[in-house]
Amino acid sequence: MQAQFSLSPTAERPLVPCPGQGKLRAGYLRGFTDLISSFGADPSSILAREGIDPQSFDDPDQDIECIAAVNLLEFCSSHFQDPLFGLRLAEIQDPDVYGCVMAMARAAPNLRQALQCLVDYVPTCVSPEAGFELATTGGTVELRWSTNVGMGRLEQVNLHGMLLNMKMLHILGGEHFRPRYANLTCSLDRASIRRLQDQLGCRVRGGASSNAIAFSADALDQPLASANRMLFGLLGRGLAELCASARASFREQVEACVRQAISSGQCSADDCAEQLGTSTRTLQKRLARLGVKFSDIAQEERIKLAKHALTWSDFSLDEIASRLGYSEQTSFGRAFKRATGMTPKAYRNAAQDASRAMA
Known part of the structure; x- marks a missing residue:
């Protein structure tokens, strides 16, 4: 649970907790719904498309996923043909x-x-x-x-x-x-x-x-x-x-470390432990107490990044597999289908079809 604090010891109402790892304060996109309405479009349907609750979005102190916010702006650029x-x-x-x-x-x-x-x-x-x-x-x-x-x-x-x-x-x-x-x-x-x-x-x-x-x-x-x-x-x-x-949970710290490590090609429990200032043994023990393995977190973050790349980049399947640390495209394809029930190619086609349907 995120910590809360008061501006003074006597304040009765604590301030809102900090955004968690991978999150963004919704207030940063203030004005988005008015802009979409000016195009004659329905902002609620566009927000829902990216998994953002339209009612929560109206509260500037609510958090949304960073990747959802990125996808939101990129989709609108494509949908409204506005570079x-x-x-x-x-x-x-x-x-x-x-x-x-x-x-x-x-x-x-x-x-x-x-x-x-x-x-x-x-x-x-x-x-x-x-x-x-x-x-x-x-x-x-x-x-x-x-x-x-x-x-x-x-x-x-x-x-x-x-x-x-x-x-x-x-x-x-x-x-x-x-x-x-x-x-x-x-x-x-x-x-x-x-x-x-x-x-x-x-x-x-x-x-x-x-x-x-x-x-x-x-x-x-x-x-x-x-x-x-x-x-x-x-x-x-x-x-x-x-x-x-504002101390993030240990799992959130590991998730953030993994996201950065995947991009650099150095995603291992040893490297993550070093980044967090602990030993690999302690890292694994703390995750075990949370009921999760380092490999599970690494796989989940790879799939999140794969979905983002398949939807919003022109990278080939081979390039995505390589950037995510897979030795070959076939192993990437098996892992992706196991996690999502779809092949990477089918997922990309479905994402493209969804974008065309909104156009």
């Missing part, structure tokens, strides 16, 4: 979708400390699969971010994050903030790049190694007009307590 759907969603949002983290950032003394709030607290308050970092080279700073959901298409998530984070930097940096360039890990056509450059006000490069917005290092120590020392201190103490108390 910049993620950008369109960010256009109607503001950075307050980051919740209390953005409130703390606004109250920070300067831009450096404001951005450090995102680095420190977004994984705890928004999603454990999201992360920010600041990288400085010479006189240029890059605010970088990543989303860990495995293989498949991430174009719309990347576009959404790019505009949302640019809006956040402009709010925090004030009227004098000027981006130098922006990098996206996905590749875009020339028309999309031009549209994005017009929106962001700087050069954009696709196919980069990381998502990033670059700006002058001189901006980091500029004071924020919205600085509020008392509020910054109160929120800082509360969020620090939240980070200390």
